[in-house]
Each structure stands twice: as structure tokens, then as C-alpha cells.
Amino acid sequence: KYGIKFFSVGGGVGIVYESSFVSGSSGWWKEQAPARHQLSIQQYVDAILPPLRELKLRILLEPGRLLVGNAGVLLTRVRYLKQTGQKKFAIVDAGMNDLIRPALYHSYHEIVPLRESQRGGERDKIDIVGPVCETGDFFARDREMPELREGDLLAIMSAGAYGFVMASNYNSRPLPAEALVRGDKFALIRKRQTNADLVRDEIEAQL
Incomplete structure (x- = not known):
């Protein structure tokens, strides 16, 4: 009908x-x-x-x-640590433009330190945040994590769906590279953007 x-x-x-x-x-x-x-x-x-x-x-x-x-993982590095009162922060080099789900609708993503020695021992609450100038630029709030240090690599899990497809160049941030991993083999499948890539399609206008 x-x-x-x-x-x-x-x-x-x-x-x-x-x-x-x-x-x-x-x-x-x-x-x-x-x-x-x-x-x-x-x-x-x-x-x-x-x-x-x-x-x-x-x-x-x-x-x-x-x-x-769960086939996608966002790798990010701790740039520096800071503490304000009782609040601890780990600022990483990935931002909300790379994975916006936590900022957009407070989705949970497990965050795992890549150094095995960090996965045990005492844990403390800390915010994992990005470098974008937005209060909503975060990956986790009050997350119990082992002690982190500057330079540590973190794996933000479950980034394969609604991850790269929702990423943007907000704050003039180039998009990260993508690698395909199978067993002990890997290949680069998308190169990291450069600042030149951000302006390549712009056209000078004479008005």
C-alpha cells in the first residue's frame, strides 16, 4: 500500500x-x-x-x-602533568578533534598505559585531557590510573567506530596517521596531515 x-x-x-x-x-x-x-x-x-x-x-x-x-585504538603521549588543589591532570597530545565521543556525549573509553610496569600497583584518580582550548576537551574524568609520567604512551581503546570519521581539523589541528596492524606486521594506511594540508584547498580571492 x-x-x-x-x-x-x-x-x-x-x-x-x-x-x-x-x-x-x-x-x-x-x-x-x-x-x-x-x-x-x-x-x-x-x-x-x-x-x-x-x-x-x-x-x-x-x-x-x-x-x-574495538579494532581501533588511538595512541597518545602524555605531554605534561599538573595539579590544581586536589585535582590531577594528564595533558596528552591527542584532542577532542581526534576522538570527540567523550566530549560530545561523555562516552567511556578504556585508557591503558603501554608500559606493562604501570598496569599494577597503586592507582589514583586523574583527568586525561587534550591540548585544545576547550573545557570539554577530555577523554576521562576522575579515572583511576597508575602513576603517569611525562612521555608515557597511552592507548585509548574502542576508537574504531565513530572515531576517525567524526574527527576534524578544529583548532587547526592536523589529523593523525593511521596504521593497520595484523599480528606482528603493520603498515601505514593514512599519512599524518601537515599544516600545509590544512590550507592546500584554500583559494586566494581578489574582490
Whole structure:
């Protein structure tokens, strides 16, 4: 009657954010309670398809975040540390223009120090913030982290979905490079932007 050919069920299967680093191991999943287990695409389809069959339409799913969300990691380096009263800050070289999800809707991203020696021991609350001149430029607030030092590399997890595609050149910041990693091999797939790249498409006008 209305010529409808497709029916979209909207958002797809969620991903693990709070334990994204360790969830890369199959052993971690075996230790989780059944209620914590992530749905597979097949389980998701089996649950929603029966009541939708009678529509006799093509059903659309959106599994993109499940496929790429935890495949992406944003690497950033601690530029310096500061403390204001009881508040501690780690200022990193990545900013909200590189990964805007925490600033935009306070999304949680696990942040992991790359030095293994830092992953144990005492932890303290600290804000992980970027260098952009915005109060909303942050990746984590009051996050319990091991002691950080200037120069430390941090991995901001779950950056594969709504990460690079939502990045911008805000504050005249060049976009970072992207590398593809498979096992012990890696390749550069997108070069880092330069300041020249930011103005390359501008055209001088004579008015």
C-alpha cells in the first residue's frame, strides 16, 4: 500500500567498553558469567527476525560498531602533568578533534598505559585531557590510573567506530596517521596531515 521495501531495526549489537583491552583474549570471555557474554550477530538475528518475518520486507541491521569498534585504538603521549588543589591532570597530545565521543556525549573509553610496569600497583584518580582550548576537551574524568609520567604512551581503546570519521581539523589541528596492524606486521594506511594540508584547498580571492 505504501511502497515500503525496507525495515531498519536501528542500532546493532553493542561492544565491550570497560574491559576492551582484556576482552581481546578468548580466555577472558570464558571466565565471564553468561549474562556478561556479548551477543553474536547470529543470536541477534535469531531474536529479532521471527516477529519481523510477517512484514515481508528486507530487514536492515547495523552491526558496524561490533565489527570495527574495538579494532581501533588511538595512541597518545602524555605531554605534561599538573595539579590544581586536589585535582590531577594528564595533558596528552591527542584532542577532542581526534576522538570527540567523550566530549560530545561523555562516552567511556578504556585508557591503558603501554608500559606493562604501570598496569599494577597503586592507582589514583586523574583527568586525561587534550591540548585544545576547550573545557570539554577530555577523554576521562576522575579515572583511576597508575602513576603517569611525562612521555608515557597511552592507548585509548574502542576508537574504531565513530572515531576517525567524526574527527576534524578544529583548532587547526592536523589529523593523525593511521596504521593497520595484523599480528606482528603493520603498515601505514593514512599519512599524518601537515599544516600545509590544512590550507592546500584554500583559494586566494581578489574582490
